[in-house]
Amino acid sequence: MAASKRTTPAVFVLLAIVGIAFVALPLAGLAQRTPWSRAADVLTSDSSVTALRLSLVVATSAALLSLVMGFPVAWVLSRSTFPGRTMVRGLVILPLVMPPVVGGVALLSVFGRRGFLGGPLYDLFGVQLTFTTTAAVLAAAFVSFPLAVLVLEAGLRSLDLRLEDAAATLGGSRWYVLRRVTLPLLAPQMAAGLVLCWARALGEFGATITFAGNLQGRTQTLPLAVFERLQTDPEGAIALSLLLVAVSLAVIVGLRARFLATR
Amino acid sequence: MKRAIVGLACLAMVLTACGSDSGAGSERSEITVLAAASLTAAFTKIGMDFEWDNPNATVRFSFGPSDGLATQILEGAPADVFAPASPKYMDQVQSEGPGVTGRADFARNKLAVIVPSDNPAHIASLDELAKPGVKLVLAAVGVPAGDYAREILANAGIQKEALANVVSNEEDVKGVVQKVLLGEADAGIVYRTDVTPDIASKVRGIAIPDAVNVIATYPIAVVGGSRNASAAEAFVRYVTGPGQATLRSFGFLPPS
Numbered sequence: 131m132a133a134s135k136r137t138t139p140a141v142f143v144l145l146a147i148v149g150i151a152f153v154a155l156p157l158a159g160l161a162q163r164t165p166w167s168r169a170a171d172v173l174t175s176d177s178s179v180t181a182l183r184l185s186l187v188v189a190t191s192a193a194l195l196s197l198v199m200g201f202p203v204a205w206v207l208s209r210s211t212f213p214g215r216t217m218v219r220g221l222v223i224l225p226l227v228m229p230p231v232v233g234g235v236a237l238l239s240v241f242g243r244r245g246f247l248g249g250p251l252y253d254l255f256g257v258q259l260t261f262t263t264t265a266a267v268l269a270a271a272f273v274s275f276p277l278a279v280l281v282l283e284a285g286l287r288s289l290d291l292r293l294e295d296a297a298a299t300l301g302g303s304r305w306y307v308l309r310r311v312t313l314p315l316l317a318p319q320m321a322a323g324l325v326l327c328w329a330r331a332l333g334e335f336g337a338t339i340t341f342a343g344n345l346q347g348r349t350q351t352l353p354l355a356v357f358e359r360l361q362t363d364p365e366g367a368i369a370l371s372l373l374l375v376a377v378s379l380a381v382i383v384g385l386r387a388r389f390l391a392t393r
Numbered sequence: 394m395k396r397a398i399v400g401l402a403c404l405a406m407v408l409t410a411c412g413s414d415s416g417a418g419s420e421r422s423e424i425t426v427l428a429a430a431s432l433t434a435a436f437t438k439i440g441m442d443f444e445w446d447n448p449n450a451t452v453r454f455s456f457g458p459s460d461g462l463a464t465q466i467l468e469g470a471p472a473d474v475f476a477p478a479s480p481k482y483m484d485q486v487q488s489e490g491p492g493v494t495g496r497a498d499f500a501r502n503k504l505a506v507i508v509p510s511d512n513p514a515h516i517a518s519l520d521e522l523a524k525p526g527v528k529l530v531l532a533a534v535g536v537p538a539g540d541y542a543r544e545i546l547a548n549a550g551i552q553k554e555a556l557a558n559v560v561s562n563e564e565d566v567k568g569v570v571q572k573v574l575l576g577e578a579d580a581g582i583v584y585r586t587d588v589t590p591d592i593a594s595k596v597r598g599i600a601i602p603d604a605v606n607v608i609a610t611y612p613i614a615v616v617g618g619s620r621n622a623s624a625a626e627a628f629v630r631y632v633t634g635p636g637q638a639t640l641r642s643f644g645f646l647p648p649s
Contacts, residue, residue: 238575238577242575242576242577243513243576243577244575244576244577258528258577260560260577261528261560261561261577261578339564339568343530343560343561343562343563343572344533344561344562344563344564345559345560345561345562346562348560349561350562357564358533358562358564360461360464361458361460361461361464361533361535361536361564362460362461362464362535364464364468
């Protein structure tokens with residue numbers, strides 16, 4: 131409240147408008163080109179509804195997976211020193227800069243039928259991950275995982291360690307301190323990480339089509355459905371992308387309001 | 394305030410730098426060729442030969458699914474030459490899009506089943522694609538290779554069983570090749586010409602009987618509104634002329 135009394139330099143307002151327009155204009159273009167008369171048909175079509183449902187399942191599972199796997203990594207990176215820590219941090223955020231298609235190929239090399247984990251899995255149990263919904267979740271988790279680590283690590287670093295120490299001094303076991311002090315204090319970062327991972331997972335395309343393939347109801351998430359439609363029916367594809375935008379917007383705004391009350 | 398002015402000046406410089414185009418006109422003519430994914434290897438070679446014979450011409454290729462390329466042209470993407478794997482999409486550009494000139498059929502192609510060299514699902518013929526549990530990959534509906542494949546499965550009377558085995562619909566025929574090449578899919582239906590020398594050791598082609606096979610016809614034409622029509626016409630002439638030998642060497646059949 132107090133901060134708002136200070137005036138924002140006009141230049142910043144101007145530059146902020148440029149920044150916002152950079153994102154808003156393409157979206158406005160999308161809305162402007164949407165064939166509203168056909169939109170209802172496209173959005174209620176069997177393939178769209180199936181893709182939306184699958185996308186929600188995949189993005190949610192991937193975000194949770196990223197968070198669960200990212201927490202211990204963030205903990206180790208923020209609270210212990212070991213040689214090569216910078217390297218490790220660079221490594222875990224690599225999926226963020228890696229072209230997603232390369233990520234898909236990398237996943238194939240591990241989990242594919244000839245991969246070094248997927249190979250034995252297939253030979254011994256006849257299980258193949260490729261082309262399954264699990265593969266789509268893994269692909270989405272692979273690209274969103276770095277966001278979980280980054281957000282949680284920042285959160286752990288900003289925690290007041292004295293609160294944990296106090297709990298420990300009062301006789302709390304390590305597990306108790308983690309459960310009753312650390313995790314609750316970390317809730318805002320958990321929520322932020324979840325939203326970011328979820329948003330990144332929802333838009334995932336390259337790793338998914340490479341590693342999981344494209345099959346309606348199993349691996350064809352909304353971005354894949356949009357891409358397939360774009361080849362033959364660009365107008366329908368635009369309507370479908372608008373659905374993707376609307377869903378992400380609703381969740382991001384909704385979750386922000388719920389968990390991250392902005393000051 | 395001083396800093397702000399410097400900031401604005403920087404922004405202005407960036408913006409003007411974007412706006413000013415190097416207006417220097419050159420003698421070189423550059424053409425963009427939108428071609429079916431199945432033509433990737435053959436056209437890349439033909440493009441190099443064409444540039445060798447026409448030192449002032451540069452050929453840029455965009456390979457992809459013919460339906461997607463046709464959509465790009467209809468949406469106004471710059472294109473000088475179009476070479477889809479089906480007359481259907483040339484018709485579309487001709488009637489709904491900017492139109493075409495100098496249209497000619499320049500090649501034909503047959504389809505084949507491919508399996509990884511270790512053939513994990515033990516497939517020896519087209520009919521065996523109907524076996525339960527075979528992981529079959531096709532090009533998506535609308536992609537010529539995908540439509541042809543479905544036509545073949547229908548001709549062979551195994552449409553229902555084989556389509557139930559499909560685990561992925563790929564964006565173009567090269568996507569199908571990739572999934573089989575990586576050993577993830579048990580089988581795919583692609584063009585005979587997709588089994589190029591590079592990958593011949595990693596995949597095995599299984600011929601489809603002529604009685605059920607489909608012959609794909611490839612048309613080529615200069616796209617209406619081409620800014621380099623003369624170079625584009627020269628390229629089309631090259632493909633229908635000297636380029637024929639190259640197409641034969643890559644396994645394409647002569648136009649009927």
